Amino acid sequence: DVQLAGLVVDPNFVWKKQTVTIAFxxxxxxxxLEFRKIYFEWFKCSHIHFIEAPLNQSADIRVGFGLDKGRSWSLIGSLSTEYSVNLTSGKVYRDFKRDFHPSMVIASVSRRSILHEGGHSLSAKHEHGHALANISxxxxxxxxxxxPQMTIDYIQNNYLQTFPLNQSLGPFDKKSVMLYKIFPAMTTDNFSSNLNEDISMNDQFYSSQIYRHFFDNDYKQCEKKIYPGKSNVQIALECYTTWYTQCMRFVRDGEFCEHHRNPWKEYQYFLWVKNETLPLPYRRVQTNGTIIVIILLLVLLVCICALLVWQHRRLRRIERYLTSPGQQLSRSEL
Ligand SMILES: [Zn+2]
Known part of the structure; x- marks a missing residue:
């Protein structure tokens, strides 16, 4: 679905279930703890309920720290529940036990790598492979x-691979956390990009649209319930507390969860997710529509002015005819 494609997503590996378990x-x-705090940022825009599970309970996502020669990587989305990477052979294999090998490796605890690999684990692919990126x-x-340290295969798979338009949601997003650092010398047109450290607004928007039904699940009772005599602020403060509840379940750091708790903001965020249903390029077209309406109104105003001026002159001419006796009033001249 093109509507769902600034994030590149493999629709086959979008999580179908809302609760996803993670083991270390x-x-x-x-x-x-640091991993959970940073990784949990993906909750806000996916409403996937992350739960930490013990390693022997076959968790959906299995995370290792520094296990692969300084490299960070992750399997894409729900592939993590079926496959693991054998660290000795480096091969991906069908993993029925899921209690020994990782589906994600973080070289070291850093914001960028946890959010980037976290994005992969939610089914996002590399933004530079976006169908509209057009990198030369x-x-x-x-x-x-x-x-020279990169093999041709590695360059092909991680840099050059491009994805079809139906997987490339919205416009190409230079701020995406799923984009690599690209130096100007790597392109023929001086294109470059930064190592983005945040889940961009576009990342958040398209992730929220993919997982939109999870938001609806979480806020069902807030949407349905009628609170007589209560303002939106009061309703929001009582009901939009899912972030805090999930934070206490997954991050489990009272001080952290309390510090970032903000039901009113959570309510506003849900309104954004719910109402900004048009992808960004379409919204720009809408703006153009407004401009066209304004131009039409201006043209109309000019026409009315011209009409008034013409009418005024006509009246003046009639006045002149009437005040000069002996002149025959010809109909066509009026
Ligand atoms: Zn990546």
Whole structure:
């Protein structure tokens, strides 16, 4: 569905169930807590209920820290429940036990890698592969000479691969957390990008549209219930507390969850998710529509003025005819 394509998403691996379990293969208390705090940012725009599970309970996503020679990676979305990566052979295999090998590896606890790999685990792919990105790669980069440590296969799979329009939601998004750092020398037209550290507004918007039904599930009772004599603010403060509830379940840090708790903001966010239903390019067309209406109104105003001026002159002419006796009033001259 093109409407659902600034995020590239594989629709086959979008999570079907709302509760997704996560287990850690290693890492100390501090690393795991930091991971949960950062990874939980994806809750806001997906409403997937993340739950930490013990390793022996076959969690949907299995996270390892620094297990793969300084590399970070993740399987795409719900593929994580079926496959793991064997760290010795480096091969992806069908994993029935899910209690030993990772579906995601974070080289070190950093905001960028947790949010980027987290995006993969929710089914997002690389933004530079967006159908509308149109990046003109420099041959010196694509033939592997610029970065000898990268194999041609790696460059092909991680940089050059492009995705069809029906997986590329909205416009190409330069601020996406799913975009790689690209240096100007890597392209022929000086295109470059930063290592984005935040889930961009576009990332959030399209993620929320993919997982829109999870929002509806969570806010069903808030939408249905009628609170007589209560303002929207009061309703929001009582009902839009899902973020806090889920934070206490997954992050489990009272101080952190309390500090970021804001039911009113959560309510406003849901209104944004609910009402901004048109992808960004379509909204721009709408703006053009407004401009056209304004131009038409201006043209109409000019016409009315011209008509008034013409009418005024006509009256003046009649006046002149009437005040000069002996002149025959010809109908056509009026
Ligand atoms: Zn990636």
């Amino acid at each position: 293969l290693n890492g100390d208390y501090k690393e795991r 790669w420099h041959p010196y980069f694509t033939n592997g000479k610029m970065f």
